[in-house]
Amino acid sequence: MFKGLENLSYEERLQELGLLILEKEKLPICSSMAPRKKLQGLVAATVTPMTPDGQINLSVIRQYVDYLVSKQNVKNIFVNGTTGEGLALSIQERKQLAEEWVRQGKDKLDHVIIHVGALSLPGSQELARHAAAIGASGIAVIAPFFFKPTSKDELLAFLREVASEAPAVPFYYYHIPPLTGVKIRVEELLDGIKEQIPTFQGVKFSDTDLLDLAQCINKNGGEEFVFLYGVDEQLLSALAIGANGAVGSTYNYLGQKTNMMLQAFAQHDLALARKYQFLTGEFLNFVIKLGFGVAQTKAVMTFVSGIPMGPPRLPLVKASEEFIAKAKAKLDMLQFTDCFSMWHVEVNGT
Ligand SMILES: CC(=O)N[C@@H]([C@@H](O)[C@H](O)[C@H](O)CO)[C@@H](O)CC(=O)C(=O)O
Numbered sequence: 001m002f003k004g005l006e007n008l009s010y011e012e013r014l015q016e017l018g019l020l021i022l023e024k025e026k027l028p029i030c031s032s033m034a035p036r037k038k039l040q041g042l043v044a045a046t047v048t049p050m051t052p053d054g055q056i057n058l059s060v061i062r063q064y065v066d067y068l069v070s071k072q073n074v075k076n077i078f079v080n081g082t083t084g085e086g087l088a089l090s091i092q093e094r095k096q097l098a099e100e101w102v103r104q105g106k107d108k109l110d111h112v113i114i115h116v117g118a119l120s121l122p123g124s125q126e127l128a129r130h131a132a133a134i135g136a137s138g139i140a141v142i143a144p145f146f147f148k149p150t151s152k153d154e155l156l157a158f159l160r161e162v163a164s165e166a167p168a169v170p171f172y173y174y175h176i177p178p179l180t181g182v183k184i185r186v187e188e189l190l191d192g193i194k195e196q197i198p199t200f201q202g203v204k205f206s207d208t209d210l211l212d213l214a215q216c217i218n219k220n221g222g223e224e225f226v227f228l229y230g231v232d233e234q235l236l237s238a239l240a241i242g243a244n245g246a247v248g249s250t251y252n253y254l255g256q257k258t259n260m261m262l263q264a265f266a267q268h269d270l271a272l273a274r275k276y277q278f279l280t281g282e283f284l285n286f287v288i289k290l291g292f293g294v295a296q297t298k299a300v301m302t303f304v305s306g307i308p309m310g311p312p313r314l315p316l317v318k319a320s321e322e323f324i325a326k327a328k329a330k331l332d333m334l335q336f337t338d339c340f341s342m343w344h345v346e347v348n349g350t
Pocket residue numbers: 045046078081082083084206230231232233247248249250284
Protein backbone atom coordinates (compact mmCIF):
# COMPACT_ATOMS: atom_id res chain seq x y z
CA MET A 1 0.00 0.00 0.00
CA PHE A 2 1.31 3.48 -0.82
CA LYS A 3 1.52 5.50 2.38
CA GLY A 4 2.72 8.85 3.69
CA LEU A 5 1.45 11.15 0.90
CA GLU A 6 -0.74 13.14 3.26
CA ASN A 7 2.28 14.84 4.88
CA LEU A 8 3.72 16.08 1.58
CA SER A 9 3.05 19.28 -0.32
CA TYR A 10 1.27 19.12 -3.67
CA GLU A 11 4.55 19.31 -5.62
CA GLU A 12 6.21 16.72 -3.40
CA ARG A 13 3.30 14.35 -3.89
CA LEU A 14 3.55 14.71 -7.63
CA GLN A 15 7.26 14.08 -7.56
CA GLU A 16 6.77 11.07 -5.33
CA LEU A 17 4.22 9.68 -7.74
CA GLY A 18 6.26 10.47 -10.83
CA LEU A 19 3.46 12.58 -12.24
CA LEU A 20 3.81 14.85 -15.19
CA ILE A 21 2.15 18.19 -15.09
CA LEU A 22 1.54 19.24 -18.61
CA GLU A 23 -0.10 22.57 -18.19
CA LYS A 24 -0.18 25.29 -15.61
CA GLU A 25 -3.59 24.27 -14.39
CA LYS A 26 -3.02 21.59 -11.78
CA LEU A 27 -5.16 18.60 -11.07
CA PRO A 28 -6.50 17.93 -7.62
CA ILE A 29 -4.92 15.22 -5.55
CA CYS A 30 -7.87 13.28 -4.24
CA SER A 31 -7.51 11.63 -0.89
CA SER A 32 -11.03 10.28 -1.12
CA MET A 33 -13.63 10.03 -3.84
CA ALA A 34 -16.65 12.29 -3.69
CA PRO A 35 -19.86 10.24 -3.98
CA ARG A 36 -20.70 9.84 -7.64
CA LYS A 37 -23.57 8.62 -9.76
CA LYS A 38 -23.52 4.88 -10.20
CA LEU A 39 -21.82 3.92 -13.44
CA GLN A 40 -24.42 2.76 -15.94
CA GLY A 41 -25.43 3.24 -19.55
CA LEU A 42 -22.82 3.68 -22.24
CA VAL A 43 -19.11 4.05 -21.72
CA ALA A 44 -16.99 4.88 -24.77
CA ALA A 45 -13.74 2.94 -24.92
CA THR A 46 -11.73 5.85 -26.27
CA VAL A 47 -9.15 5.57 -29.01
CA THR A 48 -5.81 7.20 -28.38
CA PRO A 49 -5.33 10.04 -30.82
CA MET A 50 -1.90 10.03 -32.43
CA THR A 51 0.02 12.37 -34.68
CA PRO A 52 0.88 11.15 -38.18
CA ASP A 53 4.34 10.20 -36.89
CA GLY A 54 2.91 8.08 -34.09
CA GLN A 55 3.19 10.30 -31.01
CA ILE A 56 0.21 10.60 -28.69
CA ASN A 57 -1.80 13.67 -29.63
CA LEU A 58 -3.23 15.33 -26.54
CA SER A 59 -4.30 18.42 -28.43
CA VAL A 60 -7.56 16.93 -29.74
CA ILE A 61 -8.81 15.42 -26.50
CA ARG A 62 -10.87 18.43 -25.57
CA GLN A 63 -12.63 18.31 -28.93
CA TYR A 64 -13.08 14.55 -28.51
CA VAL A 65 -14.79 15.00 -25.11
CA ASP A 66 -17.11 17.66 -26.54
CA TYR A 67 -17.95 15.43 -29.47
CA LEU A 68 -18.86 12.46 -27.24
CA VAL A 69 -21.04 14.57 -24.99
CA SER A 70 -22.78 16.71 -27.57
CA LYS A 71 -23.04 14.38 -30.57
CA GLN A 72 -23.19 10.91 -29.03
CA ASN A 73 -24.72 11.72 -25.66
CA VAL A 74 -22.04 9.58 -24.04
CA LYS A 75 -20.73 10.91 -20.74
CA ASN A 76 -18.58 8.03 -19.53
CA ILE A 77 -15.24 6.98 -20.91
CA PHE A 78 -12.81 4.11 -20.53
CA VAL A 79 -9.26 5.28 -21.18
CA ASN A 80 -6.13 3.31 -22.16
CA GLY A 81 -8.03 0.07 -22.67
CA THR A 82 -7.94 -2.19 -25.72
CA THR A 83 -9.34 0.42 -28.09
CA GLY A 84 -7.01 3.00 -26.53
CA GLU A 85 -3.98 0.76 -27.26
CA GLY A 86 -3.12 0.96 -23.56
CA LEU A 87 -0.76 -2.00 -23.68
CA ALA A 88 1.12 -0.49 -26.63
CA LEU A 89 1.84 2.75 -24.76
CA SER A 90 4.63 3.59 -22.34
CA ILE A 91 3.77 4.17 -18.69
CA GLN A 92 4.56 7.85 -19.16
CA GLU A 93 2.23 8.13 -22.17
CA ARG A 94 -0.53 6.39 -20.25
CA LYS A 95 -0.16 8.89 -17.41
CA GLN A 96 -0.18 11.85 -19.78
CA LEU A 97 -3.33 10.56 -21.46
CA ALA A 98 -5.07 9.82 -18.17
CA GLU A 99 -4.28 13.33 -16.93
CA GLU A 100 -5.55 14.96 -20.08
CA TRP A 101 -8.79 12.96 -20.19
CA VAL A 102 -9.49 13.73 -16.53
CA ARG A 103 -8.67 17.41 -17.04
CA GLN A 104 -10.79 17.80 -20.17
CA GLY A 105 -13.60 15.68 -18.76
CA LYS A 106 -13.95 17.78 -15.63
CA ASP A 107 -17.52 19.13 -15.34
CA LYS A 108 -18.41 17.51 -18.68
CA LEU A 109 -18.16 13.77 -18.11
CA ASP A 110 -19.74 11.67 -15.37
CA HIS A 111 -17.11 8.93 -15.17
CA VAL A 112 -13.54 8.67 -16.38
CA ILE A 113 -12.37 5.11 -15.82
CA ILE A 114 -8.68 4.54 -16.33
CA HIS A 115 -7.45 1.13 -17.35
CA VAL A 116 -4.28 0.49 -15.34
CA GLY A 117 -3.64 -3.14 -16.24
CA ALA A 118 -0.07 -3.99 -17.21
CA LEU A 119 2.11 -7.04 -17.55
CA SER A 120 4.04 -6.24 -14.39
CA LEU A 121 2.58 -5.68 -10.95
CA PRO A 122 4.74 -2.59 -10.22
CA GLY A 123 3.70 -1.03 -13.54
CA SER A 124 0.05 -1.57 -12.79
CA GLN A 125 0.44 -0.29 -9.22
CA GLU A 126 2.18 2.85 -10.41
CA LEU A 127 -0.67 3.56 -12.80
CA ALA A 128 -3.25 2.87 -10.08
CA ARG A 129 -1.58 5.37 -7.72
CA HIS A 130 -1.44 7.89 -10.53
CA ALA A 131 -5.12 7.43 -11.42
CA ALA A 132 -6.05 7.94 -7.78
CA ALA A 133 -3.93 11.05 -7.52
CA ILE A 134 -5.46 12.73 -10.54
CA GLY A 135 -9.03 12.03 -9.40
CA ALA A 136 -10.12 9.29 -11.80
CA SER A 137 -13.60 8.00 -11.07
CA GLY A 138 -12.54 4.38 -11.32
CA ILE A 139 -9.75 2.04 -12.31
CA ALA A 140 -9.93 -1.20 -14.25
CA VAL A 141 -7.43 -4.02 -14.58
CA ILE A 142 -7.09 -6.88 -17.06
CA ALA A 143 -5.48 -10.15 -16.10
CA PRO A 144 -1.75 -10.11 -16.88
CA PHE A 145 -1.36 -12.22 -20.01
CA PHE A 146 2.30 -13.12 -20.51
CA PHE A 147 2.81 -14.89 -17.20
CA LYS A 148 -0.82 -15.77 -16.71
CA PRO A 149 -2.65 -16.46 -13.46
CA THR A 150 -3.84 -20.07 -13.58
CA SER A 151 -6.38 -19.97 -10.76
CA LYS A 152 -8.90 -17.64 -9.20
CA ASP A 153 -6.61 -17.14 -6.19
CA GLU A 154 -3.64 -16.10 -8.34
CA LEU A 155 -5.71 -13.66 -10.32
CA LEU A 156 -7.34 -12.26 -7.21
CA ALA A 157 -3.97 -11.78 -5.51
CA PHE A 158 -2.74 -9.71 -8.48
CA LEU A 159 -5.90 -7.61 -8.62
CA ARG A 160 -5.84 -7.05 -4.85
CA GLU A 161 -2.26 -5.77 -4.94
CA VAL A 162 -3.20 -3.25 -7.61
CA ALA A 163 -6.50 -2.16 -6.06
CA SER A 164 -4.90 -1.54 -2.66
CA GLU A 165 -2.72 1.18 -4.22
CA ALA A 166 -5.85 3.21 -4.87
CA PRO A 167 -7.86 2.48 -1.73
CA ALA A 168 -10.53 5.11 -2.33
CA VAL A 169 -11.11 4.47 -6.03
CA PRO A 170 -13.82 2.12 -7.36
CA PHE A 171 -12.21 -0.93 -8.90
CA TYR A 172 -13.41 -2.88 -11.94
CA TYR A 173 -12.12 -6.19 -13.25
CA TYR A 174 -11.70 -6.10 -17.03
CA HIS A 175 -12.52 -9.56 -18.34
CA ILE A 176 -11.40 -10.00 -21.95
CA PRO A 177 -10.37 -13.64 -22.44
CA PRO A 178 -10.18 -13.48 -26.25
CA LEU A 179 -7.20 -11.14 -25.85
CA THR A 180 -5.67 -12.15 -22.51
CA GLY A 181 -6.20 -15.89 -22.85
CA VAL A 182 -7.13 -15.88 -19.14
CA LYS A 183 -10.38 -17.81 -18.99
CA ILE A 184 -11.02 -17.92 -15.25
CA ARG A 185 -14.78 -17.64 -14.92
CA VAL A 186 -15.95 -14.35 -13.49
CA GLU A 187 -18.64 -16.10 -11.49
CA GLU A 188 -15.85 -17.88 -9.62
CA LEU A 189 -13.74 -14.75 -9.25
CA LEU A 190 -16.56 -12.76 -7.69
CA ASP A 191 -17.18 -15.27 -4.93
CA GLY A 192 -16.01 -13.42 -1.79
CA ILE A 193 -14.23 -10.67 -3.77
CA LYS A 194 -15.39 -7.81 -1.53
CA GLU A 195 -13.45 -9.24 1.41
CA GLN A 196 -10.28 -9.21 -0.67
CA ILE A 197 -10.92 -5.99 -2.59
CA PRO A 198 -13.12 -3.61 -0.59
CA THR A 199 -13.21 -1.13 -3.49
CA PHE A 200 -14.52 -3.74 -5.92
CA GLN A 201 -17.32 -2.19 -7.94
CA GLY A 202 -17.96 -4.38 -10.94
CA VAL A 203 -16.87 -6.04 -14.14
CA LYS A 204 -16.27 -4.94 -17.67
CA PHE A 205 -17.29 -8.17 -19.33
CA SER A 206 -15.84 -8.46 -22.85
CA ASP A 207 -16.71 -12.04 -23.62
CA THR A 208 -19.51 -13.93 -25.32
CA ASP A 209 -20.09 -16.35 -22.44
CA LEU A 210 -23.47 -15.04 -21.40
CA LEU A 211 -24.01 -17.93 -19.03
CA ASP A 212 -21.06 -16.73 -16.97
CA LEU A 213 -22.38 -13.16 -17.04
CA ALA A 214 -25.88 -14.32 -16.09
CA GLN A 215 -24.52 -16.31 -13.15
CA CYS A 216 -22.57 -13.26 -11.96
CA ILE A 217 -25.66 -11.08 -12.09
CA ASN A 218 -27.90 -13.69 -10.55
CA LYS A 219 -25.56 -14.29 -7.61
CA ASN A 220 -24.44 -10.70 -7.03
CA GLY A 221 -27.54 -8.67 -7.75
CA GLY A 222 -27.86 -7.68 -4.10
CA GLU A 223 -24.24 -6.53 -3.90
CA GLU A 224 -24.82 -3.55 -6.13
CA PHE A 225 -22.00 -4.54 -8.43
CA VAL A 226 -22.02 -3.04 -11.90
CA PHE A 227 -21.86 -5.27 -14.96
CA LEU A 228 -20.83 -3.53 -18.16
CA TYR A 229 -20.93 -5.57 -21.31
CA GLY A 230 -18.15 -5.30 -23.88
CA VAL A 231 -19.33 -7.10 -27.01
CA ASP A 232 -21.23 -4.30 -28.69
CA GLU A 233 -22.93 -6.45 -31.33
CA GLN A 234 -24.59 -8.52 -28.57
CA LEU A 235 -25.44 -5.83 -26.06
CA LEU A 236 -29.20 -6.35 -26.21
CA SER A 237 -28.79 -9.96 -25.08
CA ALA A 238 -26.68 -8.80 -22.12
CA LEU A 239 -29.27 -6.18 -21.20
CA ALA A 240 -31.92 -8.88 -21.18
CA ILE A 241 -30.05 -10.77 -18.48
CA GLY A 242 -29.45 -7.65 -16.41
CA ALA A 243 -26.27 -5.89 -17.53
CA ASN A 244 -26.20 -2.28 -16.27
CA GLY A 245 -24.60 -0.85 -19.38
CA ALA A 246 -21.76 -1.29 -21.79
CA VAL A 247 -18.18 -0.33 -22.53
CA GLY A 248 -17.17 -0.48 -26.15
CA SER A 249 -15.46 0.96 -29.15
CA THR A 250 -18.58 1.62 -31.20
CA TYR A 251 -20.08 4.00 -28.63
CA ASN A 252 -17.55 6.53 -29.90
CA TYR A 253 -19.54 6.87 -33.11
CA LEU A 254 -22.75 4.87 -32.60
CA GLY A 255 -23.40 6.12 -29.09
CA GLN A 256 -26.50 8.02 -30.01
CA LYS A 257 -28.05 5.05 -31.84
CA THR A 258 -27.14 2.70 -29.03
CA ASN A 259 -28.63 5.09 -26.48
CA MET A 260 -31.86 4.81 -28.44
CA MET A 261 -31.62 1.05 -28.10
CA LEU A 262 -31.16 1.39 -24.32
CA GLN A 263 -34.14 3.70 -24.19
CA ALA A 264 -36.34 1.34 -26.21
CA PHE A 265 -35.28 -1.53 -23.96
CA ALA A 266 -36.06 0.47 -20.82
CA GLN A 267 -39.51 1.20 -22.25
CA HIS A 268 -40.05 -2.50 -22.97
CA ASP A 269 -40.18 -1.84 -26.70
CA LEU A 270 -38.22 -4.92 -27.68
CA ALA A 271 -39.08 -4.66 -31.36
CA LEU A 272 -37.52 -1.21 -31.56
CA ALA A 273 -34.55 -2.21 -29.42
CA ARG A 274 -33.89 -5.11 -31.79
CA LYS A 275 -34.06 -2.77 -34.76
CA TYR A 276 -31.18 -0.74 -33.35
CA GLN A 277 -29.20 -3.83 -32.39
CA PHE A 278 -29.66 -5.26 -35.87
CA LEU A 279 -28.47 -2.02 -37.46
CA THR A 280 -25.25 -1.90 -35.45
CA GLY A 281 -24.95 -5.65 -35.94
CA GLU A 282 -25.22 -5.26 -39.69
CA PHE A 283 -22.48 -2.66 -39.72
CA LEU A 284 -20.19 -4.70 -37.47
CA ASN A 285 -20.87 -7.93 -39.33
CA PHE A 286 -19.87 -6.16 -42.53
CA VAL A 287 -16.64 -4.62 -41.21
CA ILE A 288 -15.62 -7.68 -39.20
CA LYS A 289 -15.59 -9.63 -42.48
CA LEU A 290 -13.26 -6.99 -43.94
CA GLY A 291 -10.99 -7.22 -40.89
CA PHE A 292 -11.94 -5.00 -37.97
CA GLY A 293 -9.91 -3.95 -34.96
CA VAL A 294 -8.45 -0.92 -33.25
CA ALA A 295 -6.85 0.46 -36.43
CA GLN A 296 -10.19 0.35 -38.23
CA THR A 297 -12.00 1.89 -35.26
CA LYS A 298 -9.57 4.81 -35.41
CA ALA A 299 -10.28 5.26 -39.11
CA VAL A 300 -14.07 5.09 -38.67
CA MET A 301 -13.96 7.50 -35.75
CA THR A 302 -11.87 9.91 -37.82
CA PHE A 303 -14.31 10.07 -40.71
CA VAL A 304 -17.41 10.10 -38.53
CA SER A 305 -16.30 12.73 -36.02
CA GLY A 306 -13.99 14.77 -38.22
CA ILE A 307 -11.34 14.58 -35.46
CA PRO A 308 -8.02 13.19 -36.72
CA MET A 309 -7.26 10.10 -34.64
CA GLY A 310 -4.08 9.27 -36.51
CA PRO A 311 -2.55 5.86 -37.13
CA PRO A 312 -2.37 3.03 -34.63
CA ARG A 313 0.94 1.99 -33.14
CA LEU A 314 2.93 -0.97 -34.46
CA PRO A 315 2.38 -3.88 -34.63
CA LEU A 316 -1.04 -2.56 -35.67
CA VAL A 317 -1.13 -0.87 -39.05
CA LYS A 318 -3.38 1.78 -40.57
CA ALA A 319 -6.71 0.77 -42.05
CA SER A 320 -6.58 0.62 -45.85
CA GLU A 321 -8.26 3.22 -48.07
CA GLU A 322 -10.39 0.40 -49.41
CA PHE A 323 -11.64 -0.43 -45.91
CA ILE A 324 -12.41 3.22 -45.21
CA ALA A 325 -14.38 3.64 -48.43
CA LYS A 326 -16.40 0.47 -47.83
CA ALA A 327 -17.09 1.23 -44.16
CA LYS A 328 -18.20 4.75 -45.05
CA ALA A 329 -20.52 3.49 -47.77
CA LYS A 330 -22.03 0.95 -45.40
CA LEU A 331 -22.69 3.56 -42.74
CA ASP A 332 -24.28 5.80 -45.37
CA MET A 333 -26.44 2.97 -46.54
CA LEU A 334 -27.62 2.25 -43.03
CA GLN A 335 -28.44 5.93 -42.71
CA PHE A 336 -26.21 6.30 -39.73
CA THR A 337 -24.86 9.38 -41.38
CA ASP A 338 -27.92 11.58 -40.69
CA CYS A 339 -26.62 12.80 -37.38
CA PHE A 340 -22.98 12.52 -38.42
CA SER A 341 -23.33 14.84 -41.38
CA MET A 342 -24.81 17.52 -39.13
CA TRP A 343 -21.69 17.22 -37.01
CA HIS A 344 -19.49 17.58 -40.11
CA VAL A 345 -21.31 20.74 -41.05
CA GLU A 346 -20.85 22.20 -37.59
CA VAL A 347 -17.22 21.18 -37.27
CA ASN A 348 -16.09 21.92 -40.80
CA GLY A 349 -18.51 24.69 -41.58
CA THR A 350 -19.33 23.14 -44.94
C1 LIG B 1 -11.99 -6.96 -28.60
C2 LIG B 1 -12.48 -5.55 -28.55
O1 LIG B 1 -11.81 -4.67 -29.01
N1 LIG B 1 -13.65 -5.36 -27.99
C3 LIG B 1 -14.26 -4.04 -27.86
C4 LIG B 1 -15.63 -4.03 -28.48
O2 LIG B 1 -16.18 -2.75 -28.34
C5 LIG B 1 -15.53 -4.36 -29.97
O3 LIG B 1 -14.74 -3.41 -30.63
C6 LIG B 1 -16.92 -4.36 -30.61
O4 LIG B 1 -17.75 -5.24 -29.91
C7 LIG B 1 -16.82 -4.77 -32.08
O5 LIG B 1 -16.51 -6.13 -32.20
C8 LIG B 1 -14.34 -3.66 -26.39
O6 LIG B 1 -14.82 -4.71 -25.61
C9 LIG B 1 -12.95 -3.26 -25.93
C10 LIG B 1 -13.00 -2.21 -24.94
O7 LIG B 1 -14.00 -1.91 -24.38
C11 LIG B 1 -11.75 -1.49 -24.65
O8 LIG B 1 -11.30 -0.78 -25.50
O9 LIG B 1 -11.20 -1.66 -23.59
